[in-house]
Amino acid sequence: MLKTLVITAIGLLAFSANAQQGFTIKGKLTGVKNGQKVMLSYRTGEKEVNDSAIVRNGSFLLKGKVKDVTKAKITLKDPKADKEPMTMEKMMAMDEQDFFLENKAFSVAGSNMKTALIKGGAAQADYLVLKSQLKPLEDKMKPLSEKMGQYFKENNEKAKDELFPKLRAIRVDMTKVEDGFIYQHPDSYVSLDLVESKSGVIDPKRFEPFFKALSPRIQNSVKGKDLAARLKTAKKIDIGQPAMDFVQNNTKGVPVSLSSLKGKYVLIDFWASWCGPCRQENPNVLKVYQKFKDKNFEIIAVSLDNKKEAWLKAIAADGLPWIHVSDLKGWKNAVAADYDVKAVPQNFLVGPDGKILAKNLIGKELEEELGRLIK
Structure with missing residues (x-):
């Protein structure tokens, strides 16, 4: 009898350990039609994961495993929804919410996804x-x-x-x-x-x-x-620190280094052809360049493009006469990685001694700062 109890206890412990190796999400949504799709998206490590389940009698079940606690998004969609481009109105009307996912049992209960109560795990409780x-x-x-x-x-x-x-x-x-x-x-x-x-x-x-x-x-x-x-x-890369040197090819494939511009005021400008705010800011930067280009000032623009044709087309369309470099690796651009650029536009103003004087000067700020520095 004792042996049986021990074996049973060990079995229960093993089952419990296995159950905690992943997550389960059990949902019960009232007023939801059969056949609607529940979409789950999250990151585990470097991987973007997307999963889905179909609602049957108001219920759904999702299972998986994450490496660490992560913020996830769960969305209720109609598979028959129109295929038109996403608009602000559609985005605001999305029946979804964020929650914190970990390898625990979760419950989702409510009339719809946006207002449902999601419970499970310490992070979600927080x-x-x-x-x-x-x-x-x-x-x-x-x-x-x-x-x-x-x-x-x-x-x-x-x-x-x-x-x-x-x-x-x-x-x-x-x-x-x-x-x-x-x-x-x-x-x-x-x-x-x-x-x-x-x-x-x-x-x-x-x-x-x-x-x-x-x-x-x-x-x-x-x-x-x-x-x-x-x-x-x-x-x-904080203000007062020496700007890290870098070398990348210009539009003609010729390597250009930041250190080759030492002795000048230099704006390191991170941008991309596909970046709307960057393109909107370009006329302001061009105005400043025309004003200070003959006063020991230069711009070296580092593009986060991955297609050379788009990069060159944007330079020509916006009429940008300064130095342009890129390794055409998009967000994996080596200089952007060194300068921890996670969003564009961003810029760094470097002094003649190679030290960073200012960061992210937008609109009139760049002109005012150069006006103060260059007499």
Whole structure:
């Protein structure tokens, strides 16, 4: 009898261990038609994973495995939905929500996906706490966002300009709530996600206190280690530091180095032909270049294009007469990696001594800074 109990206990432990090796998501949605598709998307390591299940009698089941806690998105779609391009209205109407996925059992319950309650795992429990803290501000923002959408449709610039400060003020209050959550929950993957959201362009002085607030366990997670490495790079390319030298080919295949321009004021301009904001900013940069090009000033533009034809066409179309280089590897551009460029446009103003003087000078800021430096 004792032997049987021991064997049974071992079997249960083995079953429990196996059950925790992956995740399960069991959903029950009322008012949802049979045949609708539930889409699940998330990252595990470097891999982007997309999975799906069909709703039957309001229920669905998804299974999988993740390497670490990760933010995921779950969406309810009609397979018969039109194939027209995505619009802002369609995007806003998507029946979906984010949640924190880990190798645990999850439940999804509600009338639709957007308002469903998703439970499972410690990180998701933390996320529900954060959502409850943000809800009053989101409720205030929702009608204003709808108004802003209407003003965009109407091209009502005056109304947009008047409404924007109100939206911005609410966003500032939401950021305060999120920042408070980081300090109150240092051992949470939700806090890690919030810190990562501040890493588009890392300012070490602002970013490091939030990163250091995280617990050692979270800092040593896969994502935490990546952010630590990026923070280290950000310190190397901070204002006052020597700009890292690089060599890439110009439009004619001739190697050009940053160090060959030492002795001049140099703007390292990261851009791409496909980047709308970059193309919008180009006329401003061109105006500044024409004003200072004969005053010891040069621009070396590093493109994140991967197609030479598109790159050359954009240079010609925008009339950009300065130095252009690229390895045509897109987001894997070697210089962009060295300078931790995760978004474009970005730029670095380098002085004649090779040290970084300023970063991300947009619009009139570049002209004003050069006017102050170059007499």
